[in-house]
Amino acid sequence: MSVSQSLANLEQAVQLLHNGQLELCTKLVEQAKTAQPELLTSSRDSSGRGLLHWACVKGAERIVELALTAGSPETVDSTDDQDWTPLMLAASAGHLAVARRLLGAGANPDASNATGQRALHYAASKNRPELARLLLDAGADAGPRMPLPG
DSSP, X not given: OOHHHHHHHHHHHHXXXXXXXXHXXXXXXXXXXXXXXXXXXTOOOTTSOOHHHHHHHHTOHHHHHHHHHXXXXXXXXXXXXXXXXXXXXXXXXXXXXXXXHHHHTTOOTTOBOTTSOBHHHHHHHTTOHHHHHHHHHTTOOOSOOSOOOO
8 A cells, every 4th residue: 555545544534533433434444454554553644643643632442442452562652743642632632541541551651742741731731630640640740841930
């Protein structure tokens, strides 16, 4: 499969996610798992996000599971163009079950993005105490990482 075909299929899967067509997207991804594994692991859109990133934004647990099992261990901490990890996206969007699955797959709770923010920052800033507790229990550092003004 060519890179352009892989990107077109990624765009189709992401569009289905955005439209809330999770069942149809899941079917596409399940078919791609054997025929086109790069869709699940290495294809990226113009923002540097892959299917795992978008599945975390939308809380699509089955697609997250498929992407994690198809990829190498480092897939769980893959970053987009702004260094956002799937865990940061799940925390920001409030998807507790997805965050739990990512942590179970070895996601780094202390990874920071291009602005120095971490998943715990997003959970706290969006008033998601259950997610914050999950991240802290997984070893997230509660201390500041960014220099404080002063």
